[in-house]
Amino acid sequence: MNTPISRRDFLKGAGALAAIGALPVSLVELAFANTEENFTFAFISDSHIQHIKGVEFVRNWDRGLIRAVAETNLLTPKPDFIMYGGDLAQLGSKPELDHGAEIMSALHGKVRYMMGEHDYYLDLGKYWEQLFGPQYYSFDHKGVHFVVLNSILTYDDWTHKRWPTAEQRMLEMAGLDNPNGSPFMVGEQQRQWLKNDLQKINKETPIVVFSHSPIQKIYKGWNFWTEDAEEVQALLKPFKKVTVIYGHVHQIQYNQIGNISFHAVMATAWPWPYPSTYAQVEQHLPKLTVPMNRADPFFERDATGWQFINIATGNVDMRYNLYNNARRAVAFNPKTRQPEDTGYQLAENRIPPQVHF
Numbered sequence: 001m002n003t004p005i006s007r008r009d010f011l012k013g014a015g016a017l018a019a020i021g022a023l024p025v026s027l028v029e030l031a032f033a034n035t036e037e038n039f040t041f042a043f044i045s046d047s048h049i050q051h052i053k054g055v056e057f058v059r060n061w062d063r064g065l066i067r068a069v070a071e072t073n074l075l076t077p078k079p080d081f082i083m084y085g086g087d088l089a090q091l092g093s094k095p096e097l098d099h100g101a102e103i104m105s106a107l108h109g110k111v112r113y114m115m116g117e118h119d120y121y122l123d124l125g126k127y128w129e130q131l132f133g134p135q136y137y138s139f140d141h142k143g144v145h146f147v148v149l150n151s152i153l154t155y156d157d158w159t160h161k162r163w164p165t166a167e168q169r170m171l172e173m174a175g176l177d178n179p180n181g182s183p184f185m186v187g188e189q190q191r192q193w194l195k196n197d198l199q200k201i202n203k204e205t206p207i208v209v210f211s212h213s214p215i216q217k218i219y220k221g222w223n224f225w226t227e228d229a230e231e232v233q234a235l236l237k238p239f240k241k242v243t244v245i246y247g248h249v250h251q252i253q254y255n256q257i258g259n260i261s262f263h264a265v266m267a268t269a270w271p272w273p274y275p276s277t278y279a280q281v282e283q284h285l286p287k288l289t290v291p292m293n294r295a296d297p298f299f300e301r302d303a304t305g306w307q308f309i310n311i312a313t314g315n316v317d318m319r320y321n322l323y324n325n326a327r328r329a330v331a332f333n334p335k336t337r338q339p340e341d342t343g344y345q346l347a348e349n350r351i352p353p354q355v356h357f
């Protein structure tokens, strides 16, 4: 590692309740009153393994995932399980999914998978299911109820009737700012499943939802958006402590909506900048108009690193340890009831948006 980090470093700063996420890996810690019950899990996301031809794949994307796997295997304490956040492949092909699965097979420990749109829109998840299992499911772990959604579905008409080939459908959904794209959604069938799933869960039980796209409406042009976000949030509303952890956006992002805290996990492949409209139009996210440190094209892992997420409080509480970049902390401010990136948002640390966009 270029920037060695230890869990102790994080705990020193974060107090006893740190949860960890990272990019390329995120480690998340649940803390309970009895500290012996605390546990961590790791989260790796958005590797976009890309096939060139034959046995050739884009090297940088391979390297990001290989590094995440290696670093996850070195974590102490060992995470109870590892979640993969979607977009393992770039264009959903067999060689990409196979190659990604092969790199992931070096992980020690239980791995669970979530679907991304880049895995899905070639064959609508058929081969992915053979490799990794169901597209949505839930499980319980040490007193926490975990839900894994497939949040990247869209309208049936777009999926089944619009495109002459599966390849074209995949390409249309893969682009940003593409007027031919279509907004993501969890969909009615899955929302009904979620409703039934949550019915049997005590309202005091902490809920952790994994989704690929954010279950909130951030920026439609780039599909940082889930069309039925409000309906899904409504199903989560009765619970005391809800944490949503998502991939897809390839950037630092966080939010708090009522009882739900939202944490984006960075990508192992590349960082997206913040769309310039973040600074121009009203957004649902508080204070997200802070520009991200831009990627240095000469440093292949710039704007990636580790993030440690504490989900014990039910509010946003994150520490970032970025490769070759300043450390950042995002903490919930009980006065404003919003998460704030206090160090970075200080006027003197803030880089004017025009420098970035």
Ligand SMILES: [Fe+2]
Pocket: 046, 048, 086, 087, 116, 248, 249, 250, 267
């Ligand atoms: Fe992605």
Ligand SMILES: [Fe+2]
Pocket: 087, 116, 117, 118, 212, 247, 248, 249
């Ligand atoms: Fe994605």
